[in-house]
Amino acid sequence: MTQGENQTAEFKSSLKLLNEIGETISGLANTSGGIILIGVSDEGKILGVDIGKKTMEDLANFLKENTDPKIYPEIKSLKIDDKKLIEISLKESDEKPVFFKAHAFQRVGKTNQRIYASKIRELAKQERVKLHWDEKICERANLEDVDEEKVKWFPEKARYERRLEINPNTSVREALERLELTRNGRVTNAALLLFGKNPQRFFLQAETRCGRFKGTKPLKPFIDMKVFGGSIIDQVDVAVDFVLRHISMAAWVSEGKVEREEKWEYPPDAIREAIVNAICHREYEQGSNVQVRIFDDRIEIWGCGLLPEPLTVEALNGRK
Structure with missing residues (x-):
């Protein structure tokens, strides 16, 4: 906080500023990622914020429901000088552009600048070059949707036929990471096609x-x-x-x-x-x-x- 707001850090004084928080989420996701501290003034003064039973859940749902592709940042509470703060942290998105309420933003210094058609096309073109569909995160899925037995079977089969050295006792998460089937701890479309319990739940055409x-x-x-x-x-x-x-x-x-x-x-x-x-x-x-x-x-x-x-x-x- 001593460094103030910058390209990857934003302060918000209150949870009443939900739309501004959403715009910052879009800006960070489209640029380099970063953090948002809620309960801190623009000058870096700690104000604190009230945190109820559903505050964190409601905030997460608001961001998920108003971003496209959906953003699931890490949200946690902090306590500084006996005052509660909320920290939202997120990485640069693998899928750009990220919209908030139908508008896309990017970080320029410590501000969120709305981006328009030409820049949106540029980001979309870069994204098409960078990531294939199978490499993208499946936003609706998690590790529970992956069949553990299928994942355990594959390393043994692959080691025999392709000399892929993965210990059969490796956890599902670690095996998927070794096979490059997760991104930022989230399962990719390819992971579900190969090892999903029910891939057609996510991809009706995958038959x-x-x-x-x-x-x-x-x-x-x-x-x-x-x-x-x-x-x-x-x-x-x-x-x-x-x-x-x-x-x-x-x-x-x-x-x-x-x-x-x-x-x-x-x-x-x-x-x-x-x-x-x-x-x-x-x-x-x-x-x-x-x-x-x-x-x-x-x-x-x-x-x-x-x-x-x-x-x-x-x-x-x-x-x-």
């Missing part, structure tokens, strides 16, 4: 629809149709099983041999790879799901999204 059609066109009546939810790891396994149930396998015993030989109508490894690619590389921000369509003469696997630059369809087809 795989499999169908076996009669003939060569996607027309009713179909022979079989299933929609698979759960984690994307589970979806790969059940989608592959669905395909294998609906394609043919030839089997024979060659002359002079004891063991039976088998050959699938389509190579199972190729089917799995195609399904994995569709599920893992799709654009989850879009509303459509992954589709696996089996016809009499072919299999189609659909996943919405664009090829990562600089790949093109022509290049993949060998024409460029």
Whole structure:
């Protein structure tokens, strides 16, 4: 407090200044983060503030309900010179711009300056470059939404197949941090897709629809149709099983041999790879799901999204 207000510190004399506090939250979130002390005058004099049973909860709810994306700062009470203060601290947001009541602000020195269309577009463009959808925090989720058993299973599997050294006894929080599936202690969209108890609670489109059609066109009546939810790891396994149930396998015993030989109508490894690619590389921000369509003469696997630059369809087809 001896340093006064600055780029990362703001004083507010009273909780009656809720809108000003909200504007500061937006400003700090869009700049470098910082703290707000409530119960301190602009000059740094300690005034104190009344803190009731629901004061902290009401303040947290006010900020959450009036910010977009929602901000969940750390709020705690302090006692200095026998006077109570409230400290709000937050880091620079991973998702910019952060709005308060439909307006966005940024810190310039010790003031909050409203930002307008050109700056908002600039922040949004920077954000698109910096963070992919799967890296972003899922604001409605927490560690309770992550399946502990799935997280414990993965390090052992990954260590065997990819030489990823994570102790199986590591806590869920630490394992997710090692896998870079949390940001500032919050779970990311990718964490929920991979290990969520119910990812579809947060992402309705995160499912795989499999169908076996009669003939060569996607027309009713179909022979079989299933929609698979759960984690994307589970979806790969059940989608592959669905395909294998609906394609043919030839089997024979060659002359002079004891063991039976088998050959699938389509190579199972190729089917799995195609399904994995569709599920893992799709654009989850879009509303459509992954589709696996089996016809009499072919299999189609659909996943919405664009090829990562600089790949093109022509290049993949060998024409460029």
